[in-house]
Amino acid sequence: MTQLYKTPFGEFSIKRVPDNDKNLQAWNSADLYILNQLFEWVQSGRLNLKKARILIMNDAFGALATPLSKFSCDSYSDSFICHDATTQNINYNCPDNLEKLTFIKSTSNLDTKYDLVLFKEAKNQTFLKCEMLKLAGHLNPGAIIVGGIMARNLQKNTLDMLSRVVGPAHASLAWKKSRLIFVTPEQSSNGSKPGAYDLDKCLSTFKVDDLNALIYNQANVFSRSKLDIGTRFFLHNFPDKKQYKNIIDLGCGNGVLSLKAAQLNPQAFISCIDESYMAVASTKMTLEANIQTRPLNIQYIEANALSDYSDLDEHEKADLILCNPPFHQQHVVGDAIAWQMFKQSKRVLRRGGELWIVGNRHLGYHLKLKKIFGNQMLIATSNKFVVIKAVKR
Secondary structure, X not given: OOEEEEEOOEEEEEOOOOOOOOOOOOOOHHHHHHHHHHXXXXXXXXXXXOOOOEEEEOOHHHOOHHHHOOOOEEEEEOEHHHXXXXXXXXXXXXXXXXXXXXXXXOOXXXXXXXXXXXXXXXXOHHHHHHHHHHOOOOEEEEEEEEEEEEHHHOOHHHHHHHHHHOOOEEEOOOEOOEEEEEEOOOOOOOOOOOOOOOXXXXXXXXXXXXXXXXXXXXXXXXXXXXXXXXXHHHHOOOOOOOOOOEEEEEOOOOOHHHHHXXXXXXXXXXXXXXXXXXXXXXXXXXXXXXXXXXXXOEEEEEOOOOOOOOOOOHHHOEEEEEEOOOOEEOOEEOOHHHHHHHHHHHHHEEEEEEEEEEEEHHHOHHHHHHHHHOOOEEEEEOOOEEEEEEEOO
16 A cells, blocks of 8 residues: 655655555655755755765665655665565656666675765664675765664664774664664775675575585575574475475575475476575575586576466466565564465465475464465474465365
8 A cells, every 4th residue: 555655855655565564654764864864964055966876775665765766876775575666666656767766686786986875774784784895995085874773773783883894883863763873984095994895704604414505695694694493393394295396485595495395306496586685696506506416407586475476377387385484574573475475375386286384383374374275284383383284276
């Protein structure tokens, strides 16, 4: 549902993606705090947005990019959904501005210099640090860097990290439960603070003995330092009683489930899908590093769940979908993403195809699957997790 978003740069109707909870809005007070500050600087003559090259980082749903789309902006994110939502919101409000906006994946390098950098908070501070490292060498003299964060999420170590990596950082007073972070870049003779982004420094690995594999994790991947206990429980209760031909790992993360599926079903075509660019890249690294004895019959897809799967012939549909659904989007906890994944899975499965999921017991996924599929089967349970199967009839 689109909602009216009143900013000092105009009023816009914008929405979240997925758009199935009317109680959630596509912006927060930190977005407005940033825009109010920019408008004040424009009014005072400190900032000329028409002449500035602008980088927007971690912009959820285009709450910053939409009002600023008439200027020269780049939108950098690890989220396919956020880029897709930004596209939809600009198309709805000011479609002529879309060509002025460039989308940059988190797995890509920056290739220009910026006068103004706006960033929203990231749940993962390692990811935020790697983003800031990417800015080295990409700031014009006198560049302004300002971030927006909900006050409850601001930690002193965030300011300390920004001060070490970029330059002195301090936070504003709170406004409507949000705060601004001002960062003053320290510049060397080449125009940036010493130190630069290095993928190896932002990459972590861990060993999974059950798979005899080394798992690769880029900076923004869920559970990047060790195998999460839900996935471990899934590995111990994995579908292995039949030969599957077309498998989808929905929300592939670092590729652990994809790797297990590839080991058990060497003949299968596997699709690894995630909305995180870094997750898809991590899955590709994991599979290519651990399966070297045969050609990989695998595709890697950055997408909003299974939204792009439509009008499939029966032979194109999946035999098996594996899913460890997220129960949050940014800082919002909820089941909207899980509902979307389950509904779309039913559409993409062939008759007799199976959806296998793992989740926390208290989330009640068995009720959702029963409502959508008309059936569900408890495969395994522990004191915290369940593995459930649903079959498309």
